[in-house]
Amino acid sequence: QVQLVQSGAEVKKPGASVKVSCKASGYTFINSDINWVRQATGQGLEWMGWMNPDNGNTGYAQQFQGRATITRNTSTGTAYLELRSLRSEDTAVYYCARGIAGVSGTYYTNWFDPWGQGTLVTVSS
Amino acid sequence: DIQMTQSPSSLTASVRDTVTITCRASQSISVFLNWYQHKPGKAPKLLISGASSLQSGVPSRFSGSGSGTDFTLTISSLQPEDFATYYCQQSYSTPYSFGQGTKLEIK
Numbered sequence: 001q002v003q004l005v006q007s008g009a010e011v012k013k014p015g016a017s018v019k020v021s022c023k024a025s026g027y028t029f030i031n032s033d034i035n036w037v038r039q040a041t042g043q044g045l046e047w048m049g050w051m052n053p054d055n056g057n058t059g060y061a062q063q064f065q066g067r068a069t070i071t072r073n074t075s076t077g078t079a080y081l082e083l084r085s086l087r088s089e090d091t092a093v094y095y096c097a098r099g100i101a102g103v104s105g106t107y108y109t110n111w112f113d114p115w116g117q118g119t120l121v122t123v124s125s
Numbered sequence: 126d127i128q129m130t131q132s133p134s135s136l137t138a139s140v141r142d143t144v145t146i147t148c149r150a151s152q153s154i155s156v157f158l159n160w161y162q163h164k165p166g167k168a169p170k171l172l173i174s175g176a177s178s179l180q181s182g183v184p185s186r187f188s189g190s191g192s193g194t195d196f197t198l199t200i201s202s203l204q205p206e207d208f209a210t211y212y213c214q215q216s217y218s219t220p221y222s223f224g225q226g227t228k229l230e231i232k
Contacts, residue, residue, distance in 0.1 A: 035221070037169075037223075044212065044223055044224070044225045044226045045161075045163070045169065045212055045214075045223040045226070046223070047214075047219075047220050047221045047222060047223065050219065050221075059219050061219075061220040062126075062220070095168060095169070097169075103175075104156070104174040104175020104176075104177075104178035105156075105175050105177060105178040107155070107156050107175050109156060109157050109174060109175040109216060110157070110174075110216045111159045111171055111174040111175075111214075111216060112159070112161075112169075112171065112214070112216075113171040113174075113180070114168065114171075115168035115169050115170075116168060117167075117168055118168060
């Protein structure tokens with residue numbers, strides 16, 4: 001079945017960087033975008049950015065421009081999110097999600113499915 | 126950027142009740158609206174795409190409607206497993222924004 005499996009929890013100090021991985025299986029990796037979404041404790045879902053695994057094109061939410069980088073390894077079907085200059089407010093669960101474009105009813109739209117299991121990143125001194 | 130506003134932010138209901146959650150976009154998004162269910166410690170689960178298209182395997186007590194700027198998610202005859210947080214998301218343009226969530230709690 002289609003599955004995204006993420007790397008394990010991380011604890012980092014303020015100012016450090018973290019790199020979270022997301023390994024895809026059950027579908028052709030380069031055929032669907034990968035998105036990254038995070039949820040801080042007690043907060044809602046926040047979209048961070050996306051990547052086209054086929055050509056490596058990326059896009060980021062403004063608040064993460066210059067601090068986040070999404071990359072991929074097409075030979076292993078793995079996407080990565082690197083976040084630099086970590087601060088306490090970056091403590092959150094980070095999710096990857098497959099972006100699908102297709103027909104919903106009678107319309108051509110897009111959605112996220114499935115999601116990875118989440119990776120807790122804790123930033124603390 | 127498109128802002129998504131969900132209401133209510135929390136909701137208390139009983140098993141077998143029917144509840145409705147609304148989502149409003151700050152500009153027209155046609156039917157580029159998705160609904161997700163999120164339980165603590167789990168990955169979010171897609172329920173509805175394209176505003177009203179129920180995903181395979183999702184019970185028919187879930188339904189979605191709307192287009193343009195106003196959307197609703199209705200859950201009929203609530204079951205114990207439905208108590209969770211629900212999010213709307215616009216996929217019309219990046220940044221793909223989410224509503225703030227509606228926490229559905231059991232009475």
